[in-house]
Amino acid sequence: MTSISQIRRLARQILDDTEVLTGHLEAQGIDAPSFNPDSVDVYSIPKDEPASKARKDLVASTKELRDLAMGPKENLQMLGWESFNILSLHFVTFYNIASFVPFEGEISYEDLCAKVNSHNNNNNNNNNKNSCPAPSPSSNSPSPSSPPPVRLSILRRNLRHAILNNIFRETRPGFVAHTRPSLLLATDTLMYSWSLYWTHYMWPVATNWAAALQRWPGSEDEKHTALAAWAGKEANLYDVLGRDAEMQRAFQAAVEATGTSEGYDIAFTVDGYPWDKLGEGTVVDLGGSQGQASVAIASSFPSLKFVVQDLPGARLPSTAGKIPSRLSSRVSLTAHDFFSPQPVSADAYLLRFVLHSFPDGAGVDVLRALIPSLENGARIIINDGVLPEAGARRDAAAEKATRSMDVAMWLVMNAGERDLGDWKNLLRMADERFVFSGAWRPEGATAWFIEAVWTTA
Numbered sequence: 001m002t003s004i005s006q007i008r009r010l011a012r013q014i015l016d017d018t019e020v021l022t023g024h025l026e027a028q029g030i031d032a033p034s035f036n037p038d039s040v041d042v043y044s045i046p047k048d049e050p051a052s053k054a055r056k057d058l059v060a061s062t063k064e065l066r067d068l069a070m071g072p073k074e075n076l077q078m079l080g081w082e083s084f085n086i087l088s089l090h091f092v093t094f095y096n097i098a099s100f101v102p103f104e105g106e107i108s109y110e111d112l113c114a115k116v117n118s119h120n121n122n123n124n125n126n127n128n129k130n131s132c133p134a135p136s137p138s139s140n141s142p143s144p145s146s147p148p149p150v151r152l153s154i155l156r157r158n159l160r161h162a163i164l165n166n167i168f169r170e171t172r173p174g175f176v177a178h179t180r181p182s183l184l185l186a187t188d189t190l191m192y193s194w195s196l197y198w199t200h201y202m203w204p205v206a207t208n209w210a211a212a213l214q215r216w217p218g219s220e221d222e223k224h225t226a227l228a229a230w231a232g233k234e235a236n237l238y239d240v241l242g243r244d245a246e247m248q249r250a251f252q253a254a255v256e257a258t259g260t261s262e263g264y265d266i267a268f269t270v271d272g273y274p275w276d277k278l279g280e281g282t283v284v285d286l287g288g289s290q291g292q293a294s295v296a297i298a299s300s301f302p303s304l305k306f307v308v309q310d311l312p313g314a315r316l317p318s319t320a321g322k323i324p325s326r327l328s329s330r331v332s333l334t335a336h337d338f339f340s341p342q343p344v345s346a347d348a349y350l351l352r353f354v355l356h357s358f359p360d361g362a363g364v365d366v367l368r369a370l371i372p373s374l375e376n377g378a379r380i381i382i383n384d385g386v387l388p389e390a391g392a393r394r395d396a397a398a399e400k401a402t403r404s405m406d407v408a409m410w411l412v413m414n415a416g417e418r419d420l421g422d423w424k425n426l427l428r429m430a431d432e433r434f435v436f437s438g439a440w441r442p443e444g445a446t447a448w449f450i451e452a453v454w455t456t457a
């Protein structure tokens with residue numbers, strides 16, 4: 001195919017997919033998301049509808065067409081400037097600018113800057129008088145809870161950059177107003193925390209990758225990472241989070257926000273596994289964070305019980321009230337370190353996005369710690385990323401998400417995503433009695449299910 005016909009083919013494909021998508025929305029009488037502040041945030045299209053696939057294909061093919069329309073040189077140049085997109089989002093998040101812009105109407109840059117500085121000034125003075133927050137132990141960077149004053153020109157230049165990503169709009173020269181994405185940062189605490197975690201913490205961590213290789217050449221130790229280089233001490237992700245309550249809160253909320261994102265939607269965990277075959281069984285949700293997966297599964301499978309385990313410091317202050325009272329007899333939030341022997345004998349053990357953050361040695365330890373409580377037939381249900389065959393490109397969005405996670409796990413734990421062979425090996429290395437019984441990816445999901453059955457007979 002010539003390069004010209006490739007461009008035409010993509011453009012036709014984009015038109016066809018657009019027709020499928022908009023046709024579905026019109027037939028259902030629903031609007032497409034837009035940048036208007038009162039727009040919906042996501043497309044609510046059932047995952048088995050052709051319009052759902054058309055939308056995903058649109059995202060992939062518009063990127064390919066854009067890259068081709070730019071050409072290789074411009075494309076590379078623009079990639080090198082991608083960091084400024086993160087910078088302006090970091091700026092907006094760090095100063096929580098969205099919360100100072102009126103929900104309706106506009107505000108001048110001057111008034112906005114004055115509001116931001118006066119709020120932070122009051123906050124910092126109050127903090128000084130009462131309980132001055134301890135400086136973040138994990139880095140030398142200032143804390144988002146007590147940001148330094150900012151000059152008008154710096155605020156304006158960063159907002160004008162963010163505006164190019166549809167975060168705020170300039171209604172007339174010198175005045176800004178909300179768009180839907182900026183309003184989300186002001187009103188959706190999970191989305192705010194998501195942005196805070198990835199821009200304020202993970203971005204500076206990422207820029208330390210070369211420093212880490214220089215400091216610990218060739219090391220596979222989980223404490224010799226970009227994160228450790230950034231923190232200035234040998235520590236793994238959970239050591240750093242354990243010492244920095246602000247970062248821990250951002251991390252846990254970002255984890256929870258992940259479960260509301262396209263390929264990571266908790267609905268895939270609920271619908272993608274035959275939970276009913278466990279009957280009235282008990283499921284232990286290891287590293288289950290705030291219990292989001294257990295709550296979702298318990299809501300659909302009323303005979304199952306869940307014991308959610310996580311480190312004591314991992315629970316958000318808001319978590320207690322999050323288990324709806326109708327589920328409180330079936331879902332319990334408990335503290336347990338999964339490297340210690342498992343105290344609960346259950347029908348199944350769920351490890352959702354847990355093992356990908358540990359190298360094989362630690363992964364083996366987590367699995368072996370289950371053994372004391374395992375009975376013949378107990379199921380190990382791993383819901384995690386599986387690296388696709390390189391270049392297979394079956395689902396570009398899922399591959400990008402998994403490969404991004406793979407890089408992130410290297411940065412914070414010297415770990416990474418596994419391919420299917422690696423998962424089977426991990427189970428075998430832990431104990432031959434973890435018998436692999438199947439692996440599948442629900443259509444549209446980023447994560448797979450990898451199942452093993454503890455077999456002693």
Ligand SMILES: C[S@@+](CC[C@H](N)C(=O)[O-])C[C@H]1O[C@@H](n2cnc3c(N)ncnc32)[C@H](O)[C@@H]1O
Nearest residue numbers: 238255287288289310311314336337338352353
């Ligand atoms: C990436 S999160 C996944 C959370 C949850 N399973 C989900 O799918 O949303 C990993 C979780 O493992 C927890 N964790 C890490 N080390 C742990 C340990 N030693 N014992 C128990 N939980 C741990 C973390 O606190 C975190 O909540």
